[in-house]
Amino acid sequence: MSDTDSGRRSALSGRTILVIDDSEAVRTAFDVLLSMHGARVVGAGTPAEGLRLLEREHPDLIIQDMNFSRGATRGEEGIALFREIRGRSPELPIVLLTAWTHLETAVELVKAGAADYMGKPWDDARVVTTVRNLLDLGAARAEARALRAERRTARAALGRDFQLCGIVYESEAMHTLVCMATQVAHAEVPVLITGPNGSGKEVLADIVQANSSVRDRPYLKVNLGALPNELMEAELFGTEAGAFTGARARIGRFEACDGGTLFLDELANLSAPGQAKLLRVLQSGEFERLGSNQSRRTHCRVIAATNVNLRQAVRAGQFREDLFYRLNVIELEIPELADRREDILPLARHFLSQGHDLSADAEQALLRHSWPGNVRELQNVIRRACLLSAQPTIASPALRLPVAAPPREEAPLDGAVIRDALERAHWVVAQAARELGLSRQALYRRMEKLGLRMPDEPHARPHA
């Protein structure tokens, strides 16, 4: 037996599976099959008994029939049972057993939250794989839920101890960054914040400032990309009257910010002379106003931000290496929003205006989008949708996100794409079908045509 075989087998071992079917033969068949893989199978002949066992045995998964009374074929008893179980255990995987001729009801229930369905007669290997995958998936989801809960607790604790300036996140990556920002806030060293456009660099800078020992001192922000070179140097260091045409005497930001924090945004735009002056003031605290020989002193904490890869800029000779090392003593690198998808929905909900919420398809559309403009783009999309949507619940068309692909049903058969989706879904066909935008039957038809089968599926032994 290979490692994967034994690893896969263990997914069933020690797990309790409740089979609710009026046919004793069916219950026995599942008992024999699933016990062989280490599962404990409990059987119920009626919905009422099934519900009793659900309370008593706490199963990890349920396999349920759709018809229980003699002659019943419309599945109403199965639907009622399914709803009852869902009401009691919203997350429990339920596999529906149904005649292939009555698939529609099962498909509807899968949409309503059943985990999967199987046609009668079933195929042993498929049963084992489906059950195993659903148990794996359930375990993975439980783990993810526990992790999220843990993170929320950690986030709440951080919020009690520090000023978090309204930052919203759920991802581990952002949590680590925010922790770092609060930890380095007290040190006097410069902080360099990097990250793509609109990813939240300024929010992070605010957190550093708000938790520093100089939080009550001046906090000024300068956008180094906003002005031509000479004016920028005047802005930073001040001018004497007549230093250049039309110049009046004024103090610069470094002077105004003495004892406080200076946020230098779009750092990479600073000219070479500006870089030299910045390096000097960082090293010695000394600078001169434009048009003056008199050295002045200032002491302010610098937080710099850029969306440019400064290492590359240094290699290309566009940014001073000594200044780079001076500034990046502490570097906080914000990932793209696309690389921290867990943050998308919490941020989207945060940006909704009061009285609005998001439909399930809108949430899916937000999760699918690649967000080249990061959090700012998400903020704009949600604000626009709130303004334009006539309904309180925003549906995906109101988001006006670019349509990704043509409808998948019409897409040509691509075996590799289908196999990838199946593997990603651990061969849970319903899940892969959802991802591919196909109906489950359509996916089965394609799998059949392409000869795609679950890995290590032994010869099919259909049951009567």
Ligand SMILES: Nc1ncnc2c1ncn2[C@@H]1O[C@H](COP(=O)(O)OP(=O)(O)OP(=O)(O)O)[C@@H](O)[C@H]1O
């Ligand atoms: N994690 C977050 N939680 C809440 N709001 C956020 C978060 N990240 C960004 N924002 C909001 O998104 C917008 C863009 O963020 P910010 O200005 O900090 O990005 P930036 O990286 O400085 O952008 P740019 O590269 O354009 O300067 C702001 O309105 C900010 O308040």
Ligand SMILES: [Mg+2]
């Ligand atoms: Mg910014």
